[in-house]
Amino acid sequence: MSSTDEPEVGIPEIDRQHAEIFSLQNKICGLLEEGAGQDRLMPEMDRLSEIMDAHLLYEVGMMEQAEYDELEGHAKRHEAVREAFARVAEKIRRDGAGPFNLAAFRIDVVETFCAHVINCDQKMAHELGESSA
Ligand SMILES: [Fe+2]
Numbered sequence: 001m002s003s004t005d006e007p008e009v010g011i012p013e014i015d016r017q018h019a020e021i022f023s024l025q026n027k028i029c030g031l032l033e034e035g036a037g038q039d040r041l042m043p044e045m046d047r048l049s050e051i052m053d054a055h056l057l058y059e060v061g062m063m064e065q066a067e068y069d070e071l072e073g074h075a076k077r078h079e080a081v082r083e084a085f086a087r088v089a090e091k092i093r094r095d096g097a098g099p100f101n102l103a104a105f106r107i108d109v110v111e112t113f114c115a116h117v118i119n120c121d122q123k124m125a126h127e128l129g130e131s132s133a
């Protein structure tokens, strides 16, 4: 897995979930770019919503178990990720594919999620790794 260009945190299950999310986000960018209809777009958006929610809960469970002291702040950042996704999902549900919604998806979903992985998840994984060592 070290040959990917994805930001890895070093916990294999978390990295697997992140990779699955990045890959589906990229697929949705492609659909938005080609102007795909709601019939193709919405099932992928629903699936992304599901796997992102499951992932965020999985991380919270892991942090609870490890009694991670920054759990509360990290969970708040998860709420921001979910809210950004919900905003864009609503726009796409209403207006469908188009250049503006593609830009909004890239910024509010892809960038927000990627920034969270780099700024929060890598730190968490590092600290959980240290405390279990
Ligand atoms: Fe994560």
Ligand SMILES: [Fe+2]
Pocket (backbone or CB within 6 Å): 059, 074, 078, 116, 120, 121
């Ligand atoms: Fe996280």
